[in-house]
Amino acid sequence: MARVSTLPRNEAGTETVIGILRQAFGDRLQTGAAIRQQHGHTTTWIETQPPDAVVFPHSTEEVADIVRACAEHRVPVIGYGTGTSLEGHVNAPAGGICVDFTQMDRILAVHAEDLDCVVQPGVTREQLNTHLRDQGLFFPIDPGANASLGGMASTRASGTNAVRYGTMKDNVIALEAVMPDGRIIRTAQRARKSSAGYDLTRLLVGAEGTLGLITEITLRLHGIPEAMSAARCSFPTVDAACRAVMATIQYGIPVARIELLDRVAVRAVNAYSKMDLPEAPLLLLEFHGSEAGVAEQAETFGTIAEDVGGAGFEWTRSAEERNRLWKARHDFYWASLQLRPGATGFATDVCVPISRLAECVNAATARAEELGLLAPLVGHVGDGNFHISPIVDPNDADEIARTEDFAGWLAELAISMDGTCTGEHGIGQGKRDYLKQELGPATEVMAALKAAIDPHNIMNPGKIF
């Protein structure tokens, strides 16, 4: 496991706050070792740093009570949704109180006419979409995991269909949040656009719980398209696949998804999901629109793909085939682990301008090979975002060191290409140094904002900064 430094703890304050919260929350305050351990669990190999207690609020007012107690006694507050973040966001390096939003999981309103809804932060995206289906609506952001919407907002999540529908920043209309002094604010009204003052919505989206706790989210919804179709196409090289992606985007085909799998990723998926995809760089696509529209989109893409040497282009309107294809894509993480049983995956997350994508992908796979790392690659390539994920023996210190070198090298490469070290996972504990490399003086402005809003650094300390 990768070690991350701990921070000074406030033992006396913590004890006091636990006493206060136990009175108010009874059984909804938990301090057992197992539950604490589980709430510091991170999906990557960053070591677990459990909180001192876990509390399960039911309302915004209860969250405000928790934060006020913690503020008074200078005790850290860590928000928790489903624990699927990848950068140690739920760890408690200074101890403190984990606020688990699982029991704030109500869909408060669906305004079908306005294409929006209001949810509590513990609602998961699958729960929301199940609820919406009968009304012909859906919420598009899909990071793969069945994450909570509060967590997704906090990490500025995106995923496979951001190329068409944007990221969380584009699909959150307004937030209610408890600020570090316990004050409850609403960042915006429910209108679809506004020029009313600073964009606090976008400031909290992606703040990783370091500026406040999100307690209510107003989300933009979309009508379920009349027609959806999926397509796949293999390419002789990653270069060719990337050229097809660039042409698709530039041509203005409104693809809903366009995903790249490299040769190793295809091999993993074939084995795990019992597919027989050709072992070559692969693009998976989805089109949304009218019946005529999706046919037109698929055909236009087919022509583009053929032009750059794509082969085996197939598209289908069958929901069953489409779901099978995307299930295989979503199971990639588990498939990749099966390439080397007992090993663990380390997800990188760079995002570069599309014109540099092929170059960046090629350099990354070559470098992984040089370092002797087994590293399949998948990417939300319509956005220039890809994950090359070394599959590593967690007990092999040398391999871990090489993986960390690789991750740092890759972040630096992406930054040198005017890209970012994180397209969608966030900074958390794992990428703090890269953030400074990437944005330099801007990180000082971020730190000034943090100090102004959270002067005692109680909100998720040790993350981002």
Next chain:
Amino acid sequence: MARVSTLPRNEAGTETVIGILRQAFGDRLQTGAAIRQQHGHTTTWIETQPPDAVVFPHSTEEVADIVRACAEHRVPVIGYGTGTSLEGHVNAPAGGICVDFTQMDRILAVHAEDLDCVVQPGVTREQLNTHLRDQGLFFPIDPGANASLGGMASTRASGTNAVRYGTMKDNVIALEAVMPDGRIIRTAQRARKSSAGYDLTRLLVGAEGTLGLITEITLRLHGIPEAMSAARCSFPTVDAACRAVMATIQYGIPVARIELLDRVAVRAVNAYSKMDLPEAPLLLLEFHGSEAGVAEQAETFGTIAEDVGGAGFEWTRSAEERNRLWKARHDFYWASLQLRPGATGFATDVCVPISRLAECVNAATARAEELGLLAPLVGHVGDGNFHISPIVDPNDADEIARTEDFAGWLAELAISMDGTCTGEHGIGQGKRDYLKQELGPATEVMAALKAAIDPHNIMNPGKIF
């Protein structure tokens, strides 16, 4: 003219700074009365509050020099693009230095493959689109006026095609800015998405120059659609028109524009632009897509419109007819003034959830009539945003008072409907009280951010707060 309060001035500091800047900028520092007057000019009736001097920088470094001098001597700094903002943004209630970006008007890079470009803040949207045309690209945000892109970013502008392409917040990828201490930051890299730290891009977009001066903008571009068509349809009532809008949005028709003109606005447009549109609530639309796609969109809209009693639906692929229609729409402001020669227009800017649009529009027109105001209405109704603009005799104190009552009443109504007092114009000097009504405690958080970033309140003082 509406009076706005002045703020304490720093005469000695200003004199010192003007001395420093004169040395550095020579003729590019102007202090003549006419030029100062022009730089405090506001398009609405807020009285002019001229700055003490106007300076024309050529580079980011020069802007940083100006800001450093002003910071040292605590002198206000007001950014200026084309002066087309509507809420007194360019006024200097505490005096100070106006930074006119007209001479920072270079398009620094167009990355056609990445669908982005980098521009200086003085580039206007028409200049950019003329430059882009040969490459098959365009920048969609169109607030009507040929505004500067720095100004558009600063007010979070949008306009007629935000319903399809979003607002400035959705189309700015990254900014370079000079902060109030003269520090130069870049808010993000050029990747299409990122989860790297706080979203400083979106914090500066819409900050109205109160947190720093934008010196470079990376913008998202779009391919010019293969086909465009325009349509128009009259409706018996505003209600019916709004029902057609709601159905269009819910049905997922990707309209590029959908604009409402009420009966009075149609009358104004007919007279000014020599059109013969039926004097009834009117929707003007534009569709972007493939040849088949725009035909399908227009036909689907036609069916929707017919269902709610729309009449005289016509659509056209002719670029000439399309341009004539949109020219008439864009000239609405001048047309409305011709309804009453010698009068001036007062633009309101509320935006409500679409489900409340008809109700809000009807109440607004009824109220204007009650108050004896002549107030044509146009709206970006796909977003729920409309402008009802009393045409007022600037020398009639009673009429001005009724107009101010009306604007306050309308802002309150919109807020009560979960809407905003400003969809796209910004707060400036004119809407500071409404902002507090709208967002309450959140405005205290905004003030804390302002104090942290600009502790001496030198950046555009008297705006937003």
